[in-house]
Every structure is written in structure tokens, then in C-alpha cells.
Amino acid sequence: MTPQRRAIVEYLEKARNHPTAEEIFSEVNRRFPMTSRATVYNTLKLLAGAELLHEIRKDDTVRYDPNLSPHHHFVCRRCGRIEDIGWELIPPLALGELPGRQLADSFEVTLFGLCLACRKRG
Amino acid sequence: MTPQRRAIVEYLEKARNHPTAEEIFSEVNRRFPMTSRATVYNTLKLLAGAELLHEIRKDDTVRYDPNLSPHHHFVCRRCGRIEDIGWELIPPLALGELPGRQLADSFEVTLFGLCLACRKRG
DNA sequence: TTGATTGCAAACGGTTTGCATGGGA
């Protein structure tokens, strides 16, 4: 556990909005100017590989989600913000064998619309 | 409507499996060796912009979905194949205002599991 | 001491763009 890694983990603990790797890099680099992009990217990949973090991809860029409990996502059409939606808010879907004979074992819902801030902005 | 564009559209009409831009490029280029990558990419972007095609992103690469009717997706954990799931197979979710005060107007479900081919392969 | 972690810069893969050429209406 090096200072760089600690800074990354601390940033992620506070980050409630699915930061991109680049956002994490610039914040960590601001606090620890010696930290390189490679270290941040590698650490993030390592954490994700260890299931301590989830990767979500939107528009070609990976975002990191420190929320490990199962949940769905809401994506704001206007500002692109991604917010978590509690798992219990979406009725569970029937899994198992589908009509196409695929065997489904999990699912994920993404809701689209306007976030609160963008609603206020009109 | 040039031969290149025709070839792209024809390929997409037959493609039932969400080809990547690169797959489209190599197939079109095989039939029309003069076709450049730029033309294919630009045409795809143009078609997607005109809502004649949907872009779906998986693992850093854009895939194109010629199925314009609303539907959900199934992603095979083993081979990565993406298949369409009929809209009517998923019970409609309640939209409108969410507890977090976001205003949801649409949703999308992704199911994960094993496709038929991978099930057979054991 | 010794293996893991770091910084740098260069490589990478998918995608986009600038620019000059060429064909279609």
C-alpha cells in the first residue's frame, strides 16, 4: 500500500459519481504530483481485477464505480452524469432459459432521462 | 448512394449479430477492395446519426445494430456475442420520477449468461 | 535483499480528420 494507491482508494471512496480514469488521475496527481498516469491506470485495473471496483463503460471511456452492492444505473441524457439506482427499485426479472434458449443468470438495467440538476436547469 | 455505401447497407441488412466497424470494413473491403476505412467509419457514423442504425458499445469497440425496433440485449459471458431480446419479453418498468428525483423516460435491459452455442460447448 | 511498484515515454488499437482527387447530378 503506497501513498499513490492510498490516494486513489481515498478518492474513490469519496467519489460518488463514477469518475473516469482520467479524472482520477488528475485529482490524484494534483495531490501527489509525482503520480504517473500509468500507475493510476494500472492500479485501477488491478482493483477492478480484484473485484474491489466495477468498470462501467460509457462513450469510449471507462468509469469506475466504487459501489460494490448490486445496483442499476441512471444516465442523464443532458449532462451524461451516471447515478446509481438501488437494486430493489427494479422488480427482479425472470432469469433462466430464454425463448432463444440462452441461459441468463443476471441482468442490468439502465434508465435514461434527466437528472435533478438538469431538470432544474429547465 | 455509391457502391461502397450500398455494400455497407447490404452487409448490415444481413448481419444479425452486431458487427464491429472493423468487421464491416473488412467484409466491405473484401467485396470492394477500393473501400477505405475512413469511408466505412464515416458512413456508419452518418447512418447512426440519421437514426438508421444504433450504436452499441462493448469493451471499447462500437458495434452497429441494424435492428431499429426497440429491444433489449443478451450478452454471452463466454464468447461475448450480443443477441437481441424482444422488447415484449421484459415487463415494462415504471418510468417517470424516481426516488432520487430523476425523471426517467426510457430504459434498457442487458441480460448476461451463456448463449446457445456456448451452452452446447459445455 | 528481493520482489513489487513506480515514472517515463513510446506503443497501441480503434476511431476521426485534413486534404487533395474524382465522380455524379
Added chain:
DNA sequence: TCCCATGCAAACCGTTTGCAATCAA
């Protein structure tokens, strides 16, 4: 004629990797 589509290559952006130096244990 005039514009749009094309081909090529270079640029681009986010990400990954090779490598030598450095640090933690």
C-alpha cells in the same frame, strides 16, 4: 458546374506496456 463521397495517411484519444530506477518489506 459544384458538391459530396472517396482514399490515403496522419492525427487523435484513452489506455497499455517495456524498461530501468526505486521503494517497501
